[in-house]
Amino acid sequence: MAAATIVHDTSEAVELCAPCGLYLKPITKMTISVALPQLKQPGKSISNWEVMERLKGMVQTHQFSTLRISKSTMDFIRFEGEVENKSLVKSFLACLDGKTIKLSGFSDILKVRAAEYKIDFPTRHDWDSFFRDAKDMNETLPGERPDTIHLEGLPCKWFAAKDSGSEKPSEEVLIKVFKNFGEIRNVDIPMLDPYREEMTGRNFHTFSFGGHLNFEAYVQYREYAGFIKAMNALRGMKLMYKGEDGKAVACNIKVSFDSTKHLSDASIKKRQLERQKLQELEKQREEQKRKEKEAEEKQKEEERKQRELEEYERERKREEKLRKREQKQKDREVRRNKKQLEKLQAEEQKKLQEKIKLEERKLLLAQRNLQSIRLIAELLSRAKVTSIFISEANEKCSRTKPFTDLRGSGECCSLTNRFNTSPDAIS
Secondary structure (H helix, E strand, O other): OOOOOOOOOOOOOEEEEEHHEEEEOOEEEEEEEEEEOOOOOOOOOOOOHHHHHHHHHOOOOOOOOOOEEEEEOOOOEEEEOOOOOOHHHHHHHHOOOEEEEEOOOOOEEEEEEEEEEOOOOOOHHHHHHHHEEEEEOOOOOOOOOOEEEEEEEEOOOOHHHOOOOOOOOOOOHHHHHHHHHHEEEEEHHHHHOOOOHHOOOOOOOOOOOOOOEEEEEEEEEOOHHHHHHHHHHOOEEEEEOOOOOOOOEEEOOEEEEEOOOOOOHHHHHHHHHHHHHHHHHHHHOOOOOOHHHHHHHHHHHHHHHHHHHHHHHHHHHHHHHHHHHHHHHHHHHHHHHHHHHHHHHHHHHHHHHHHHHHHHHHHHEEEEEEHHHHHHHHHHHHHHHHHHHHHHHHHHHHOOOOOOOHOOOOHHHHHHHHHOOOHHHHH
């Protein structure tokens, strides 16, 4: 689907669902073909951009809403142009169809052909003949008759529930938009079913060129009249959204009748059975994932416990090693203290022995001094006695022999020798 374009003139818009801001606007497209001459000079080419600018200049005061190249060959260039209103299409065709373009540097004249864009939209004859000729269709059953519209290229944001905070389309909004044509029996938005892609192998999340997320939908009417009314209203129309600020944008959508029995009871039942199988398979996968996760968590827990045990064992060994080291250090400290104590005791003992020896020496010296004093005293005492004796002897001798010295006599010597004894004898 083409990108959403800004709509400046909404006068031709038809209300589809005003509360949702959705309208239908006529498709105002045209195809323009420009025949190219045979290029006689090699290396010379015609500028597509120059041709496009000449076409824009040919419509005088009017302007294209969009103008793009749809196909380019050596023989022609085909453009797709769009204008604001349906009423302008005829005036644009009058300005373009049958006219010619003269390009600078080329002698040949380029012929222009313009026609209203042929809309690819099914007619009543198309679906009537299809369901009449289809052998596997039963027109008495819903979904196997012309009652379901297949819509493609619907912008998700335009069909999202307001104040939901989500840009996903809502089935309630889809019903609200299309119930104006008749009572709706069923709707289906494949992209809302998480199992649909796996069931069909299709990708329902499609992006338009403008970056808007689009979706496809199926709308089934209960009566054929509602289907007819909706198809007639959508023929030749594009979808327009008008915001609260008054600005409007429009985009082309593809509308067709469902020829695949998508909303038939058998297809719905089949999808439900496939969904149940997929749900069961998903439950099994989830259960398997849960078991694998539990096994992984259990293994991680065991690994964690093993790591904790190893860490505890390392910590225990480290503490044991540290304790042994501390014990060894304490033992060394005790031995060192013991040695120091023994050394101190030995030094004290040595000092005590030296002190005892010194005291004994002092005592010995004191005893010797005392003995010496006693000896001297004894000697002095004896000397005194001797002196007295000598004196007495001298006096006696002087009385008997005045000129005889007792010291020279033998008697005197014997007396002297009597007192010249050793100290040991005295003691």
